[in-house]
Amino acid sequence: MQIELTRSPAVRRLLKSRWPQLTILTLLLGGFLLAIASGWAGTPVGSANFGIIFVWIAWWALLILLVVPLTGRGWCAICPIPAPGEWLQRRAVLEPTERKPGWPHYRWPKRLRNIWLQNLSFMLLALFSAVILTTPRATAIVLAAMLFLALGLSLIFERRSFCRYLCPVSGFIGLYSQAAPLELRVRDKRLCRSCEDKPCYNGSEKGHGCPWQVFPGGLARNTSCGLCLECLRTCPKDNIVLQTRPFGADLRQPSRKMDEAFKAFLMVGAAVAYTGILLGPWGGLKQAAYRAGSLAWGGYAAAFLAFTWLLIPGFFALAVGAGQRIARNTQPLRPAFTAFTAGLIPLGLAFWAAFSLSFVMANATYVLSALSDPFGWGWNLFGTAGLAWKPLPMGLLPSLQVLILVGGLLWSIRTIQRTGAELKTSSLPVAVFQAGLTCLMLGLLL
Amino acid sequence: MSRKRRVIVFAVILLGLGWLFTPLPAGAARPVQRTIRVEASQFAYQPAVIQVNQGDTVTLEIVSTDVVHGFYVDEYGVSATADPGQTARLTFVADRGGTFRIRCNQPCGPLHPFMLGELRVGPNTGLVRAIGLIAFATLAAVIATPPALISRES
Numbered sequence: 001m002q003i004e005l006t007r008s009p010a011v012r013r014l015l016k017s018r019w020p021q022l023t024i025l026t027l028l029l030g031g032f033l034l035a036i037a038s039g040w041a042g043t044p045v046g047s048a049n050f051g052i053i054f055v056w057i058a059w060w061a062l063l064i065l066l067v068v069p070l071t072g073r074g075w076c077a078i079c080p081i082p083a084p085g086e087w088l089q090r091r092a093v094l095e096p097t098e099r100k101p102g103w104p105h106y107r108w109p110k111r112l113r114n115i116w117l118q119n120l121s122f123m124l125l126a127l128f129s130a131v132i133l134t135t136p137r138a139t140a141i142v143l144a145a146m147l148f149l150a151l152g153l154s155l156i157f158e159r160r161s162f163c164r165y166l167c168p169v170s171g172f173i174g175l176y177s178q179a180a181p182l183e184l185r186v187r188d189k190r191l192c193r194s195c196e197d198k199p200c201y202n203g204s205e206k207g208h209g210c211p212w213q214v215f216p217g218g219l220a221r222n223t224s225c226g227l228c229l230e231c232l233r234t235c236p237k238d239n240i241v242l243q244t245r246p247f248g249a250d251l252r253q254p255s256r257k258m259d260e261a262f263k264a265f266l267m268v269g270a271a272v273a274y275t276g277i278l279l280g281p282w283g284g285l286k287q288a289a290y291r292a293g294s295l296a297w298g299g300y301a302a303a304f305l306a307f308t309w310l311l312i313p314g315f316f317a318l319a320v321g322a323g324q325r326i327a328r329n330t331q332p333l334r335p336a337f338t339a340f341t342a343g344l345i346p347l348g349l350a351f352w353a354a355f356s357l358s359f360v361m362a363n364a365t366y367v368l369s370a371l372s373d374p375f376g377w378g379w380n381l382f383g384t385a386g387l388a389w390k391p392l393p394m395g396l397l398p399s400l401q402v403l404i405l406v407g408g409l410l411w412s413i414r415t416i417q418r419t420g421a422e423l424k425t426s427s428l429p430v431a432v433f434q435a436g437l438t439c440l441m442l443g444l445l446l
Numbered sequence: 447m448s449r450k451r452r453v454i455v456f457a458v459i460l461l462g463l464g465w466l467f468t469p470l471p472a473g474a475a476r477p478v479q480r481t482i483r484v485e486a487s488q489f490a491y492q493p494a495v496i497q498v499n500q501g502d503t504v505t506l507e508i509v510s511t512d513v514v515h516g517f518y519v520d521e522y523g524v525s526a527t528a529d530p531g532q533t534a535r536l537t538f539v540a541d542r543g544g545t546f547r548i549r550c551n552q553p554c555g556p557l558h559p560f561m562l563g564e565l566r567v568g569p570n571t572g573l574v575r576a577i578g579l580i581a582f583a584t585l586a587a588v589i590a591t592p593p594a595l596i597s598r599e600s
Contacts, residue, residue, distance in 0.1 A: 045553050046556055047553055047559055130560075278560045279547075279560070281495055281563045282494060283487070283490020284490070286490065286560055287489065287490075362559070389551055394520045394547070398572055398576075402576045405576075406579060406580060409584065414591065432584070438580050442580065443573060446570065446573040
């Protein structure tokens with residue numbers, strides 16, 4: 001159901017004002033800097049360190065269980081990482097100024113205008129994730145590196161090149177935002193075509209040009225729109241709308257890009273791998289994942305890469321090929337291969353939700369204790385520092401995970417059936433592949 | 447969707463629901479007393495999976511081989527702490543069937559939150575039911591939406 005949220009004058013006024021966004025962003029930037037500080041200078045015990053607990057339990061749970069499924073790129077709208085660089089780039093925190101920055105703003109290299117670098121940066125984090133997720137200093141280094149990389153790139157390249165092409169988090173948020181029931185679009189595309197100055201892209205005295213390098217008049221999918229709302233502020237014709245829509249609306253016109261297809265494989269593969277490594281009972285596997293640089297880690301990394309980059313895409317390609325054979329479709333494999341990966345979007349989202357619920361529910365009590373004693377220095381700011389660890393009631397967890405996975409699978413089958421019909425090829429083998437992957441995930445979870 | 451197809455889908459859904467509530471063989475072994483030695487070390491338990499039958503009285507002798515480790519069983523709520531070199535004993539009646547995660551509840555190093563084991567009481571019927579449900583759901587989805595129907599929709 002489509003409800004135009006910006007139809008309400010109060011909502012439009014609220015969203016046009018930069019203050020609410022800036023307030024949230026500033027608070028988050030404070031939290032982000034505290035996470036870096038506590039990770040660097042606080043206790044090395046991960047379960048007592050604000051950096052670890054707030055980034056990998058509190059933020060991650062909110063992101064993957066609520067923000068991405070419901071708002072898509074809602075997090076990107078308030079993400080503190082690109083903020084300092086963007087303020088420097090614009091030489092303004094709120095409204096645009098006349099002052100121009102004294103450094104060049106190159107365009108991002110044409111060859112890199114895709115999400116392959118985001119796939120690589122995500123994979124790099126994934127390979128070291130056992131260390132990053134559990135070692136406060138490693139988390140601090142990664143967070144600080146992202147902050148400085150975003151800052152540095154914003155001084156060299158135009159707009160939010162870091163977010164658009166490099167950020168490992170932005171890549172998967174963009175992918176999964178296609179499933180979200182919220183979108184920013186233009187009301188009437190004809191108005192955009194006749195608009196000469198295109199202030200939504202180029203900026204005006206009312207606001208900045210799109211930081212995500214997107215012309216809103218051509219928006220068809222959520223992938224690259226960061227919901228920063230600048231276009232809402234600059235459009236002289238109030239032609240930009242924020243509206244609800246059915247879940248998965250973008251999946252009706254799946255992307256045919258190989259970089260996005262591989263993002264879907266990487267995300268599904270990483271969810272399965274993490275579930276086995278982190279939630280399984282195999283201590284040797286955990287040690288191998290943790291001892292970065294060792295021979296065991298080399299084997300783990302090779303297996304992880306082979307699983308996510310070769311095994312899953314390989315079996316998927318076989319399934320797509322089998323579907324074409326069944327339908328006696330002689331078209332090339334590539335378009336069908338990329339289009340069918342749309343089905344991995346709801347499935348991947350379900351995998352990540354089911355995986356995250358397990359460790360978030362088990363470790364949620366750490367959030368309260370870390371809040372009272374963020375550095376693990378014996379503080380007790382809110383009287384909750386001494387709270388004993390206790391998992392949330394886990395009795396309903398398996399049923400909840402089964403429901404999420406079955407729901408994700410049905411949604412993904414529905415998605416590939418539509419794709420199969422459009423391409424005149426059978427979706428049955430891909431459905432069987434997805435059901436098999438879901439069974440594997442269930443086997444690891446239950 | 448044609449009437450015939452609707453009937454088949456309905457039948458598959460009924461079968462799926464039936465599968466969820468059909469009693470599965472739970473293993474007819476008589477309850478016994480079991481003593482199992484468990485070694486805890488960073489960041490695993492050995493054996494990683496403890497298999498018992500429903501109704502067994504289980505005594506776990508937990509020995510830590512490096513630092514202090516905890517031993518907490520989800521849903522059962524029972525726990526013990528194992529100091530290095532000393533044997534901690536934990537006795538309980540395995541009266542609830544299913545698979546339960548064992549967690550270390552004493553911070554023991556970087557991977558502490560992920561130091562997990564499994565207690566399996568009886569066969570893993572939850573997994574068998576879930577996989578059956580996946581099979582029925584896939585079948586229902588495939589039958590419910592034939593390609594021709596989607597072409598017309600889109």
